[in-house]
Amino acid sequence: MVDQRLLPAELLVISVRSHEEVATCIRQMAVRGAPAIGAAAAFGLALAGQLSKANNTKDLWHDIQSAAAILREARPTAANLGWALDRLLNATYSTLDEGPQAMRKCLVTEAQRLADEDVEINQRIGQHGAALINDGDTLIHHCNTGALATVDYGTALGIIRTAHEQGKRVHVLVDETRPRLQGARLTSWELDQYGIGYEIITDNAAGYFLNRREVNAVFVGADRVAANGDLANKIGTYMLALAADDNHVPFYCAVPTSTIDLSLPSGEDIPIEDRDPAEVLDLQRNRQPIAPESSMARNPAFDVTPNRLITAFISEIGILRPPFHTSLAHAVKEAQKT
Numbered sequence: 001m002v003d004q005r006l007l008p009a010e011l012l013v014i015s016v017r018s019h020e021e022v023a024t025c026i027r028q029m030a031v032r033g034a035p036a037i038g039a040a041a042a043f044g045l046a047l048a049g050q051l052s053k054a055n056n057t058k059d060l061w062h063d064i065q066s067a068a069a070i071l072r073e074a075r076p077t078a079a080n081l082g083w084a085l086d087r088l089l090n091a092t093y094s095t096l097d098e099g100p101q102a103m104r105k106c107l108v109t110e111a112q113r114l115a116d117e118d119v120e121i122n123q124r125i126g127q128h129g130a131a132l133i134n135d136g137d138t139l140i141h142h143c144n145t146g147a148l149a150t151v152d153y154g155t156a157l158g159i160i161r162t163a164h165e166q167g168k169r170v171h172v173l174v175d176e177t178r179p180r181l182q183g184a185r186l187t188s189w190e191l192d193q194y195g196i197g198y199e200i201i202t203d204n205a206a207g208y209f210l211n212r213r214e215v216n217a218v219f220v221g222a223d224r225v226a227a228n229g230d231l232a233n234k235i236g237t238y239m240l241a242l243a244a245d246d247n248h249v250p251f252y253c254a255v256p257t258s259t260i261d262l263s264l265p266s267g268e269d270i271p272i273e274d275r276d277p278a279e280v281l282d283l284q285r286n287r288q289p290i291a292p293e294s295s296m297a298r299n300p301a302f303d304v305t306p307n308r309l310i311t312a313f314i315s316e317i318g319i320l321r322p323p324f325h326t327s328l329a330h331a332v333k334e335a336q337k338t
Contacts, residue, residue, distance in 0.1 A: 019051075022041065026040060033145065036148070045085060088107055122155060122158045128319055129163075133163040138172075138214055138216055140244075141174055141175065144182040173199055179279040182234065184200050211243075220253050231310065252310075274299060280297040
């Protein structure tokens with residue numbers, strides 16, 4: 001996988017040799033983005049099956065479940081993490097009567113199938129969402145939702161990429177996305193590769209450009225969407241949605257249906273990850289403190305944007321509009337048919 005901690009200074013592909021290493025890469029954000037986390041966890045579980053020394057079904061199943069528990073705890077907010085693990089566990093459980101080799105083969109096959117599907121799903125999201133972008137639009141994008149955050153292509157950034165590939169002239173105002181600067185480091189790097197025009201702005205400058213009527217739409221992704229349409233996304237999304245709403249600018253969230261968690265009634269039920277305060281107090285751990293040594297900090301990785309601030313969701317099924325408790329449930333049901 002690409003070590004996203006090093007971009008844009010260095011493009012390094014790292015090899016991961018155990019499910020514990022996969023969990024560490026997820027926790028330390030060498031790999032990040034809900035779909036990418038899900039795929040990484042899936043391959044991590046497949047790796048655990050291959051490396052297990054168990055020679056009978058019972059012991060192998062125990063090892064697989066233990067590995068899944070470790071992977072599941074790596075980052076609690078991303079819905080795709082648990083979704084991917086459950087998908088592999090359910091598929092493998094159906095092969096228990098066929099013996100250990102069949103179980104191992106099933107894990108690898110299902111992980112690869114999940115990864116391949118992610119690329120196709122993202123391309124469909126891109127096609128649906130690009131219809132919302134007009135030639136000449138200026139867009140605000142928060143965090144990173146491109147190929148780096150998925151298996152390939154991307155969700156919200158994939159929509160912008162699709163519009164660009166269709167020949168539409170788009171310009172992106174890239175939120176830097178403190179404290180880990182996923183926008184400034186990763187989204188800008190991807191936009192450079194695609195040849196899409198952009199400018200980096202501080203997170204707290206978004207309201208200024210929205211108020212000046214310089215922005216046509218806001219596009220974000222999500223790590224988890226509750227049944228009522230509340231969404232958890234990178235910290236700062238809520239404030240961006242408030243500013244967009246106040247200035248009557250459409251606010252769109254692009255997600256695969258695997259990110260929709262119908263088991264959670266509202267955003268109040270979404271677990272929010274608290275990360276190391278050091279991410280706030282220094283600049284990317286470069287020994288450049290930006291506060292007195294005695295300072296303390298709070299560092300929630302995500303916030304929850306209420307459904308009333310969201311214009312529409314864009315999924316592989318299509319564009320989902322209010323009432324979200326109906327349209328989201330319908331989208332999940334339709335996706336399960338395929």
